[in-house]
Amino acid sequence: MTRQGFPLDFAVIVSLVLALLVPTQSFSKDLAQTESARSPHVLQRLFSRSHTPSSQARKPANAPVSLDPFVVSRQRQEMMASQRARPKAARPTKAVASPKESVSTGPRPLTHWPTGQKLIALTYDDGPHPVITPRLIELLRAKGARATFFLLGDAVKAHPKLVETLVAAGMEVANHSDTHRQFTKLTEAQIRAELDACHRRILGAAPNAQVRVMRPPYGSWNQAVMRVAHEMGYKVILWDVDTNDWRKRTTAQMTQQILSQARDGSIILMHDRYQASLKTTAQVIDALSAQGYRFVTVSELLAQPPH
Numbered sequence: 001m002t003r004q005g006f007p008l009d010f011a012v013i014v015s016l017v018l019a020l021l022v023p024t025q026s027f028s029k030d031l032a033q034t035e036s037a038r039s040p041h042v043l044q045r046l047f048s049r050s051h052t053p054s055s056q057a058r059k060p061a062n063a064p065v066s067l068d069p070f071v072v073s074r075q076r077q078e079m080m081a082s083q084r085a086r087p088k089a090a091r092p093t094k095a096v097a098s099p100k101e102s103v104s105t106g107p108r109p110l111t112h113w114p115t116g117q118k119l120i121a122l123t124y125d126d127g128p129h130p131v132i133t134p135r136l137i138e139l140l141r142a143k144g145a146r147a148t149f150f151l152l153g154d155a156v157k158a159h160p161k162l163v164e165t166l167v168a169a170g171m172e173v174a175n176h177s178d179t180h181r182q183f184t185k186l187t188e189a190q191i192r193a194e195l196d197a198c199h200r201r202i203l204g205a206a207p208n209a210q211v212r213v214m215r216p217p218y219g220s221w222n223q224a225v226m227r228v229a230h231e232m233g234y235k236v237i238l239w240d241v242d243t244n245d246w247r248k249r250t251t252a253q254m255t256q257q258i259l260s261q262a263r264d265g266s267i268i269l270m271h272d273r274y275q276a277s278l279k280t281t282a283q284v285i286d287a288l289s290a291q292g293y294r295f296v297t298v299s300e301l302l303a304q305p306p307h
């Protein structure tokens with residue numbers, strides 16, 4: 001290489017470099033433009049598949065109109081459980097019996113307890129309720145009746161003073177779990193935790209309460225439920241008369257049903273959440289009292305020798 005040749009060589013090299021660089025830069029620029037232009041569409045498409053606002057908006061539009069979605073979903077499950085539990089409340093079904101462990105061979109929940117003394121246990125689930133429970137207590141006291149309230153830990157947490165009021169009024173407070181989960185879908189440890197949490201909440205609200213009976217949410221049970229309840233010193237209580245009050249049945253319908261099904265030792269299921277249940281309670285107590293029945297708590301009923 002000579003000194004004269006250097007500028008020429010330099011010019012050639014610069015040209016070659018430019019020739020190579022320019023298309024590269026322009027390609028890169030195009031790609032960048034294309035990507036930046038496409039990106040929003042790609043994201044939009046991906047977004048529309050899984051998180052589109054329109055699909056989210058459709059759900060509430062088609063959902064049942066309710067003030068309390070928890071209640072609706074629970075009621076739907078309660079309906080299914082009720083269909084399983086009624087009228088043969090403790091009869092084993094596919095839903096509650098694990099294949100390896102037949103419920104028919106182990107202990108079973110109590111659905112009634114005949115004593116020959118015309119005693120009946122009215123029971124109310126899912127409370128305490130800020131409006132219905134105090135009115136129910138007032139009504140029961142006025143009629144000289146006692147009843148059993150299967151309390152939810154969540155509701156106790158929200159209305160702890162009502163637990164004290166129930167106990168002071170001579171009502172029995174009982175365990176209906178902490179968060180109303182279906183026990184047959186839980187492990188034994190989870191069942192124990194649900195019962196324990198509710199138990200603690202009740203005693204936290206009313207330290208003198210005797211909590212001796214429990215009712216699994218939806219009446220759903222298996223041998224794991226029976227085992228845990230037994231270990232914790234609980235009797236498991238279902239019912240033999242189901243008012244289905246949560247289906248918005250009328251007072252007349254429920255009263256008629258109770259009067260036609262109630263017998264000595266009956267355990268009647270209602271919820272202290274509905275006005276109709278309150279009115280039904282008043283009518284049923286009047287009608288059955290006239291037939292010589294008395295209304296006691298579940299533990300009072302079970303304390304009597306069976307007939």
Ligand SMILES: [Zn+2]
Binds near residue numbers: 125126176180218
């Ligand atoms: Zn319940």
